[in-house]
């Protein structure tokens with residue numbers, strides 16, 4: 001499959017892996033937008049948040065739990081962090097395999113750009 005993140009899962013493209021289990025992988029974003037910028041992805045190929053099905057609900061919940069665990073491990077949980085999932089072009093989605101962005105380590109702006 002010609003999907004960048006599926007290729008990262010298969011280790012055909014290298015990444016700085018942070019966490020992995022049977023259904024989830026987390027790795028450093030190659031173009032970090034904050035001191036902590038980690039992507040949390042399901043190993044299942046789901047193109048956008050619009051494609052999440054009822055059978056994926058547990059998986060999606062586990063992605064958030066992995067994000068929480070990484071935030072705690074990185075020492076940013078108390079200070080605060082942002083979890084983002086972009087959907088489609090106007091939101092800025094560029095990789096069509098769903099991913100949570102975990103962003104932390106600096107004050108975040110609201111509204112986002």
Ligand code: AMP
Nearest residue numbers: 013015028029030031086092093094095
């Ligand atoms: P989005 O724009 O929400 O689809 O996010 C895609 C993210 O993937 C961006 O933050 C990119 O910097 C990141 N990205 C693209 N290619 C790679 C790669 N090879 N390894 C790690 N992160 C990547």
Ligand code: ZN
Nearest residue numbers: 003006045097
């Ligand atoms: Zn994929």
